[in-house]
Amino acid sequence: MSDSHQKSVTANADTIASAASKAAKGKGPAPVHLWNPPFCGDLDMRIARDGTWYYLGTPIGRKRMVKLFSTIIRKDGDEYFLVTPVEKVGIKVDDAPFVAVDFDVADKVITFTTNVGETVQVGPDNPIRVVLNPDHGEPSPYVLVRTNLEALIDRKSFYRLVDQGETSTVDGVEWFGVWSSGVFFPFILLSEL
Numbered sequence: 001m002s003d004s005h006q007k008s009v010t011a012n013a014d015t016i017a018s019a020a021s022k023a024a025k026g027k028g029p030a031p032v033h034l035w036n037p038p039f040c041g042d043l044d045m046r047i048a049r050d051g052t053w054y055y056l057g058t059p060i061g062r063k064r065m066v067k068l069f070s071t072i073i074r075k076d077g078d079e080y081f082l083v084t085p086v087e088k089v090g091i092k093v094d095d096a097p098f099v100a101v102d103f104d105v106a107d108k109v110i111t112f113t114t115n116v117g118e119t120v121q122v123g124p125d126n127p128i129r130v131v132l133n134p135d136h137g138e139p140s141p142y143v144l145v146r147t148n149l150e151a152l153i154d155r156k157s158f159y160r161l162v163d164q165g166e167t168s169t170v171d172g173v174e175w176f177g178v179w180s181s182g183v184f185f186p187f188i189l190l191s192e193l
Contacts, residue, residue, distance in 0.1 A: 051099035098151035123181030
């Protein structure tokens with residue numbers, strides 16, 4: 001976290017979970033975009049690239065707890081926070097806060113399922129993007145799950161997605177990618193395949 005976030009933390013995972021449980025009104029993510037509580041400092045919590053959540057250096061083994069935390073995560077700028085109506089704490093995220101672990105295609109719509117059981121339909125509001133690592137050219141594919149929060153598409157799902165791929169012209173250039181909800185999502189220039 002940035003130097004501006006070097007406050008001591010009075011909150012811990014239990015108090016955040018308790019506040020999140022009270023704020024949860026039903027299924028799905030909480031309306032964290034509407035909450036503006038005071039910043040309470042950084043929490044020793046990290047989400048690894050593979051989607052594993054850690055607290056105090058130890059993996060959080062309770063899936064229900066991870067799912068609850070996943071409903072109150074927010075990204076402001078380049079930083080991630082767990083937000084409740086009464087507190088906001090900083091956490092570390094190695095790559096993306098979610099991992100897309102599977103998908104289905106029905107009626108020409110791709111629907112991903114994340115590691116926390118959330119589903120997202122790929123379309124204009126939830127696009128796929130692919131970042132190529134300049135050092136080794138390996139792709140890192142992402143799908144937008146909700147405002148500023150992406151899921152890294154796991155390798156097996158990306159390979160399956162590539163099998164669904166086709167070519168299309170974007171701004172006069174041929175690309176390889178996939179269609180979903182009537183929108184083409186380019187992965188790589190056809191000339192680079």
